[in-house]
Amino acid sequence: RRLSTELDRRVAQRTADLAASSDKLRRESAERHAAEEKLEREEAELKRTEAYKAAIMDSSLDCIVAMDHAGRITEFNPAAERVLGYKRDDVVGKPLADVMIPPALRDRHHAGFERHLATGESRVLGHRVEMTALCADGREIPVEIAIARIQHDGPPSFTGYLRDITARKRNEAQLLDALARLAESEERWRSVFENSAIGVALTDLDGRFIATNPMYQRMQIG
16 A cells, blocks of 8 residues: 555656646747747838838938948948949948049048047037048039947948938029119119219109119209
């Protein structure tokens, strides 16, 4: 009876141990399955995010150029290809200064970039500035650029948004030229008005004087 009782106790203990082990395995399996599902969801979300970013890069009308902490180009979107004339595969990995910055501005670019890496100070980040960009065919075009630092762990990286403002600059020049011609015309008219040998008076529709020239004023006094 003692042997039978001891055997029953050991069998019961073993059964309990097996049941506990089985429960533990089920929990671990459930946790592993939940972790795998979470990983799959995160991977799917990452793919959607990457696809979304790629869509923005590809459809943007502005040039988007990214570079790493060493100043090397890491991204170059289709708009940048169209405006600047470079092919993405030809410029990725190359120093941005050697590709897009006109030679006369490269020393200033290097100095500003190194100053930012050393001190965090920048005269460009967070502001829209106008400068010139070097195209693949050697032309220099006016652009408006805004540069943002990408926030993430590790070495800094940057994204630049460029807009070709050639048409705007041309329109501004035409407007300034038109204003200069208008000012010149007004000056000629005023010279004729002031120095005319005959009296000239300008009135409104009600006959009220607006302006009179010196000869007209002398005629009235006489």
